[in-house]
Amino acid sequence: MATTASLAHMTRAALLLPAFSVSNAWACFDCRKAVEAQVYGPDFTLNLLALLLPLGILAVLGAAAFHWDRFSSKLKKDQQDEQ
Amino acid sequence: MNNKLKRGPLISAGLFLGMGLGGFFDGILFHQILQTHNMLSASIPVVDLVSAKINMTWDGYFHAGVWVLTLFGVWLLFRAGGRQDTIWSGKILAGAMLGGWGLFNLVEGIIDHQILGIHHVMEYAVNKLPYDIAFLISGVIFMLLGWLLVKAGSRQAADSRRR
Numbered sequence: 012m013a014t015t016a017s018l019a020h021m022t023r024a025a026l027l028l029p030a031f032s033v034s035n036a037w038a039c040f041d042c043r044k045a046v047e048a049q050v051y052g053p054d055f056t057l058n059l060l061a062l063l064l065p066l067g068i069l070a071v072l073g074a075a076a077f078h079w080d081r082f083s084s085k086l087k088k089d090q091q092d093e094q
Numbered sequence: 095m096n097n098k099l100k101r102g103p104l105i106s107a108g109l110f111l112g113m114g115l116g117g118f119f120d121g122i123l124f125h126q127i128l129q130t131h132n133m134l135s136a137s138i139p140v141v142d143l144v145s146a147k148i149n150m151t152w153d154g155y156f157h158a159g160v161w162v163l164t165l166f167g168v169w170l171l172f173r174a175g176g177r178q179d180t181i182w183s184g185k186i187l188a189g190a191m192l193g194g195w196g197l198f199n200l201v202e203g204i205i206d207h208q209i210l211g212i213h214h215v216m217e218y219a220v221n222k223l224p225y226d227i228a229f230l231i232s233g234v235i236f237m238l239l240g241w242l243l244v245k246a247g248s249r250q251a252a253d254s255r256r257r
Binding site: 039042045046049050058059061062063064065066068069070072073074076077078079080081 | 100101102103105109110113117134138144147148151152155156160162163166167170190194197198201205206210212
């Protein structure tokens with residue numbers, strides 16, 4: 012019973028797969044080529060780097076916060092030494 | 095032994111979650127619902143369907159990036175939960191998340207709005223600067239509130255350890 016049900020699911024999935032690959036399923040069939048040409052053009056890498064730059068800096072800051080206790084205890088120690 | 099309890103792993107997890115969710119908040123509210131700007135709307139202004147869809151694609155890459163930050167935050171939180179040497183405090187986590195959101199607004203605002211100028215908060219306003227500055231100020235306020243919450247959570251954890 013379970014085998015029949017899973018076979019039916021697999022058949023349905025197999026039938027749906029080609030539906031995703033036909034161009035009619037894409038949003039904006041008419042302008043797709045123009046959009047792709049401009050997104051994946053010569054400026055693609057530059058745009059991607061510009062877009063990901065703040066996220067990279069944020070990731071470095073977030074990772075540095077993992078050692079928060081080491082920084083804060085060193086800061087306290089330095090302040091105590093100065094006093 | 096109790097004195098060696100760390101806050102770093104939980105703060106780091108909270109920061110990543112706050113930065114990621116802050117990015118999603120920006121993308122959902124400003125890019126999609128209010129449509130005040132898109133990721134590259136200053137260099138590729140939205141004037142027709144093609145330019146709108148180009149910006150939509152770049153918004154997608156931005157969302158993919160903040161999705162990775164959020165996922166990393168979830169992983170760090172899971173790891174922090176399993177550690178014996180880490181403080182487990184809701185206030186510290188909430189403070190770090192708020193701080194992460196503020197950090198996102200500040201860093202994204204400085205780099206994207208001010209330095210690179212790839213977009214502005216209100217792209218189609220005559221004077222864009224007040225909105226960009228308000229965005230930066232919101233980042234500073236969130237960071238300060240987050241810092242206060244982390245401090246309160248740390249104090250609470252220290253008090254409960256002393257009892």
